Amino acid sequence: MKRYFHEELEDVRSNLMLMGEKSVEITNSAMKAMLEGDQVLAEKIIKSDDVINDIETQIDDEVARYISLRAPVARDLRLLFVAVKASHDLERVGDEASSVAKRTIKILTEGPIGPSLGQVPKMCELAVSMLKEALQSFIQEDENIAYSIIKRDKEVDSLNRENFSQFVELMKQDPSTVATCTEMVFVSKSFERIADHAKNIAEEVYYLLTSQSLKEVIRAEKQGR
Amino acid sequence: MPVMEDRLENKTRMDATNVESPPDEKNRSLIKISDFDFFYGDKQALFDINMDIAEKEVTAFIGPSGCGKSTLLRCINRMNDLIEIARIGRGDVRVNGVDIYDPRVDATVLRKRVGMVFQKSNPFPKSIYENVVYGLRIQGISKKSVLDDAVEKCLKGAALWEEVSDRLDTSGLSLSGGQQQRLCIARALAVEPDILLMDEPCSALDPVATAKVEELIHSLKNDYTIVIVTHNMQQAARVSDRTAFFYMGKLIEMNATDQMFMSPNNEQTEAYISGRFG
Ligand SMILES: Nc1ncnc2c1ncn2[C@@H]1O[C@H](COP(=O)(O)OP(=O)(O)OP(=O)(O)O)[C@@H](O)[C@H]1O
Ligand SMILES: [Mg+2]
Numbered sequence: 224m225k226r227y228f229h230e231e232l233e234d235v236r237s238n239l240m241l242m243g244e245k246s247v248e249i250t251n252s253a254m255k256a257m258l259e260g261d262q263v264l265a266e267k268i269i270k271s272d273d274v275i276n277d278i279e280t281q282i283d284d285e286v287a288r289y290i291s292l293r294a295p296v297a298r299d300l301r302l303l304f305v306a307v308k309a310s311h312d313l314e315r316v317g318d319e320a321s322s323v324a325k326r327t328i329k330i331l332t333e334g335p336i337g338p339s340l341g342q343v344p345k346m347c348e349l350a351v352s353m354l355k356e357a358l359q360s361f362i363q364e365d366e367n368i369a370y371s372i373i374k375r376d377k378e379v380d381s382l383n384r385e386n387f388s389q390f391v392e393l394m395k396q397d398p399s400t401v402a403t404c405t406e407m408v409f410v411s412k413s414f415e416r417i418a419d420h421a422k423n424i425a426e427e428v429y430y431l432l433t434s435q436s437l438k439e440v441i442r443a444e445k446q447g448r
Numbered sequence: 449m450p451v452m453e454d455r456l457e458n459k460t461r462m463d464a465t466n467v468e469s470p471p472d473e474k475n476r477s478l479i480k481i482s483d484f485d486f487f488y489g490d491k492q493a494l495f496d497i498n499m500d501i502a503e504k505e506v507t508a509f510i511g512p513s514g515c516g517k518s519t520l521l522r523c524i525n526r527m528n529d530l531i532e533i534a535r536i537g538r539g540d541v542r543v544n545g546v547d548i549y550d551p552r553v554d555a556t557v558l559r560k561r562v563g564m565v566f567q568k569s570n571p572f573p574k575s576i577y578e579n580v581v582y583g584l585r586i587q588g589i590s591k592k593s594v595l596d597d598a599v600e601k602c603l604k605g606a607a608l609w610e611e612v613s614d615r616l617d618t619s620g621l622s623l624s625g626g627q628q629q630r631l632c633i634a635r636a637l638a639v640e641p642d643i644l645l646m647d648e649p650c651s652a653l654d655p656v657a658t659a660k661v662e663e664l665i666h667s668l669k670n671d672y673t674i675v676i677v678t679h680n681m682q683q684a685a686r687v688s689d690r691t692a693f694f695y696m697g698k699l700i701e702m703n704a705t706d707q708m709f710m711s712p713n714n715e716q717t718e719a720y721i722s723g724r725f726g
Binding site for chain 1: 656659660662663666682685686705706709710
């Protein structure tokens with residue numbers, strides 16, 4: 224039997240999806256602002272972070288209310304836990320994107336961004352695709368998608384390490400790039416963090432769908448081999 | 449006194465001094481209890497109760513056994529008149545602005561406006577059909593088409609029609625507990641009350657039957673003002689818009705149900721709803 228209050232769970236779900244869309248959008252925009260040296264867009268991103276924060280607060284309120292009033296169990300309860308955790312991850316994605324936008328503005332005061340982008344655009348592409356797929360696994364209730372995301376996190380990590388060496392090298396060769404390259408080290412780190420959050424969401428969704436810990440599953444697989 | 453009764457039934461415009469808020473405003477107060485003390489013999493059961501019960505909302509009464517929930521509920525349709533030693537010490541209960549203990553108010557008319565559903569479902573040993581039309585027959589209505597319509601409408605209203613429409617002639621007692629409870633709700637609906645009082649309507653039901661009655665309560669609040677006494681805190685949280693917590697005959701806190709269960713104002717309320725009482 225579907226109860227009248229089950230619609231409230233749908234509200235939580237759709238708020239989480241909305242938040243996911245906003246996070247993807249803000250991450251893409253942060254990259255765009257950097258590539259195009261668009262200061263106006265960068266400033267817009269910093270402001271729009273509030274929208275994401277507001278949705279997180281709303282999700283928290285809805286979850287607290289549902290737990291207090293509806294005595295959820297089993298999958299309904301897991302959904303609420305996942306909503307709180309995933310929305311926190313998405314909120315952090317928003318923070319990282321807006322930090323990239325702030326650094327873009329700083330770099331632009333030094334001059335055009337030029338050749339020192341390293342692997343950052345590639346990282347962004349990967350991080351965004353991970354985010355999108357994490358959300359897709361939630362929407363389609365497909366734990367296999369969640370599972371497949373985990374491996375790609377390693378790729379992003381190694382690109383981040385590659386960037387680091389490259390930026391350090393650049394600074395050595397041309398000390399006038401120190402300010403910009405230092406910012407870029409942090410920018411690279413931000414995209415690496417975004418990918419981490421996408422991975423966390425994938426783990427959370429996996430738990431929602433299977434009530435198993437994805438970390439445990441992967442550990443068990445490794446030992447089995 | 450016809451004027452009194454009409455006012456109770458909301459047929460005539462109430463005189464301005466009796467109107468608490470404009471009649472058309474949503475969630476206006478329909479039942480107003482003021483400075484109300486109530487006794488069984490020498491023993492005081494209710495102390496200085498003040499509350500407003502909003503129209504077309506579900507209000508839940510909660511509190512430990514013996515705190516006076518049923519007593520107060522019965523005061524709203526004068527069921528306590530039937531108890532010899534019961535008496536009001538002070539204060540009044542107003543329904544739609546009318547003091548229901550005014551000697552000019554006819555208790556039978558009042559109970560037509562303010563229906564009651566009891567803890568134990570108590571269908572009469574008659575057919576399902578006769579159970580529903582019981583109140584209408586008492587009113588002298590005997591036209592078959594009118595009664596037929598009422599049976600269908602009320603059984604649908606009580607979410608029971610689909611389960612019993614092919615056996616209206618069988619005894620009400622042949623139904624399951626949950627069905628009997630919904631039959632009693634259908635019987636209460638037949639006289640077209642404005643207010644439904646329910647005293648632990650689900651306490652004898654299993655979770656599925658309980659869920660059905662809760663769904664029913666949720667849908668009925670579009671048309672009725674409902675006051676429900678329940679021992680099941682989760683039920684109060686699920687079905688009600690406002691919750692009143694009583695302790696030892698006193699109203700300790702009344703608040704929006706969200707607020708009550710998420711951050712009650714009173715420490716005793718908090719202790720009770722979180723199971724830390726006593
Ligand atoms: N008919 C009666 N005669 C005398 N005392 C009564 C009568 N009915 C109730 N009382 C007393 O009034 C007080 C309030 O009783 P009431 O039935 O209203 O409590 P309640 O909150 O509904 O409890 P429960 O949750 O157990 O149904 C109790 O102390 C009870 O003993
Ligand atoms: Mg009682």
